[in-house]
Amino acid sequence: MVDLFDKLKMEAGPLAKYSHLPDDYFFFPKLEGEIGPHMKFNGKDVLNWSLNNYLGLANHPEVRKTDAEAAAQYGMGLPMGARMMSGNSVNHLELERQLAEFEQKEDVMLLNFGYQGVVSIIDALVDRKDVIVYDAESHACIIDGVRLHMGKRFVYTHNDMDSLEKQLQRATKLAEETGGGILVITEGVFGMSGKQGDLKGVVALKSKYNFRLFVDDAHGFGTMGKTGAGTGEEQGIQDQIDLYFSTFAKSMASIGAFVAGSKNVIKYLRYSVRSQIYAKSLPMPLVVGALKRLELLKTDPSMKDNLWKIVNAMQNGLKERGFNIGTTTSPVTPVLFKGGVGEAANMAMDLRENYGIFCSVVIYPVVPKDVIMFRIIPTAVHTLEDVERTLSAFSKLKTKLDSGFYREEALVSVTKAI
Numbered sequence: 001m002v003d004l005f006d007k008l009k010m011e012a013g014p015l016a017k018y019s020h021l022p023d024d025y026f027f028f029p030k031l032e033g034e035i036g037p038h039m040k041f042n043g044k045d046v047l048n049w050s051l052n053n054y055l056g057l058a059n060h061p062e063v064r065k066t067d068a069e070a071a072a073q074y075g076m077g078l079p080m081g082a083r084m085m086s087g088n089s090v091n092h093l094e095l096e097r098q099l100a101e102f103e104q105k106e107d108v109m110l111l112n113f114g115y116q117g118v119v120s121i122i123d124a125l126v127d128r129k130d131v132i133v134y135d136a137e138s139h140a141c142i143i144d145g146v147r148l149h150m151g152k153r154f155v156y157t158h159n160d161m162d163s164l165e166k167q168l169q170r171a172t173k174l175a176e177e178t179g180g181g182i183l184v185i186t187e188g189v190f191g192m193s194g195k196q197g198d199l200k201g202v203v204a205l206k207s208k209y210n211f212r213l214f215v216d217d218a219h220g221f222g223t224m225g226k227t228g229a230g231t232g233e234e235q236g237i238q239d240q241i242d243l244y245f246s247t248f249a250k251s252m253a254s255i256g257a258f259v260a261g262s263k264n265v266i267k268y269l270r271y272s273v274r275s276q277i278y279a280k281s282l283p284m285p286l287v288v289g290a291l292k293r294l295e296l297l298k299t300d301p302s303m304k305d306n307l308w309k310i311v312n313a314m315q316n317g318l319k320e321r322g323f324n325i326g327t328t329t330s331p332v333t334p335v336l337f338k339g340g341v342g343e344a345a346n347m348a349m350d351l352r353e354n355y356g357i358f359c360s361v362v363i364y365p366v367v368p369k370d371v372i373m374f375r376i377i378p379t380a381v382h383t384l385e386d387v388e389r390t391l392s393a394f395s396k397l398k399t400k401l402d403s404g405f406y407r408e409e410a411l412v413s414v415t416k417a418i
Helices: 015-018 061-074 090-102 114-127 140-148 160-176 199-207 263-270 284-299 301-321 340-353 384-402
Strands: 038-041 044-048 105-110 133-137 153-157 183-188 212-216 243-247 257-259 333-338 361-362 371-376
Touching: 015 044, 044 090, 044 340, 044 384, 061 284, 061 333, 090 105, 090 257, 090 284, 105 114, 105 263, 114 140, 114 183, 114 243, 114 257, 114 263, 114 361, 133 140, 133 160, 140 183, 140 263, 153 160, 160 199, 183 199, 199 212, 301 333, 301 361, 301 384, 333 384, 340 361
Parallel strands: 133 153, 133 183, 183 212, 212 243
Antiparallel strands: 038 044, 105 257, 243 257, 333 371, 361 371
16 A cells, blocks of 8 residues: 555656756736736746737736726625525626527536536536437547536547438437437537538538537637637537537637536536536626626627738748648647657747747647647737747747757757857
């Protein structure tokens, strides 16, 4: 027998040679200053491409004014208690009503957080007789929700409708034996690749198989579709999504989330989603602030137009310069290179220290061992000048990578930009 805590050791792994750097350099970095494209990192000015502030609402003057007034009026304590017991309000109900109308669904349930909400929704929807079929590249919140499932689950190859159909055949056979149902789970926009989930392909299979569809559209809400209602609207199948989920942490630049669906299912979830039943209600300033954000999202199309102007300039510019941006069909913009973890660390340091550009670097196991991914998140408040500066820096990084420069052991923070 061992002491439990003796097993809890952090393995330094391939980043061990950078262990002398502060913990907040590569992981848990501190970005300071006003939220926006230009912030400070380690005391230096940086051009920031790592905030999910798609529509630029985080520092919108009307939003800041509403947030401040709501905080002054209500404080962060109201309502005090779980929604079911003492934490309800007319503002909570109004936000749910407006979100349901916007998403063309009968009803909406507010959630305190997206991650816990998805986990708990999956747990509430299925029992041991039911079968879950989910996309292989689903977000961690979906994976954790599926892990709670006491019945069978099948995974289908990412966005592969032939694979999904094969798993639906297996699930149908099993559900017929157990007397259960089938829940298919996928995403509207996959947050790493930027690729849209093939929702149209999924719902087409409803004519052959009996299942319900749950879509996590965290990155699609506010950015996709004519009105910004999401990827279901973008693909023309919003009415075929049985449960539509999104978070306020992306386009709404706030905290909270929601799930939309039919009245009877949402009513069931209100009484069954444990992460809400046993948690304090969403604080009033966040609810009032979300109402203002939703109002702007619906009435000011220039925000989404500006976002896509920047997205198109960045993605077209990268492709014209020969960069691999994968299969993105959304604002999420991955830039893919060939190289190891050490090269990835050196490139990230060079980009931050010498070019003044901050964006997230993604390494194995999120991507294959020989792949380096920089994930760029364009927003409505970036400029075309920001795009050009970034394209120039990435072109220089690529030249240095191809020459073998980043295989050197010395930290590139002491080198000079070319």
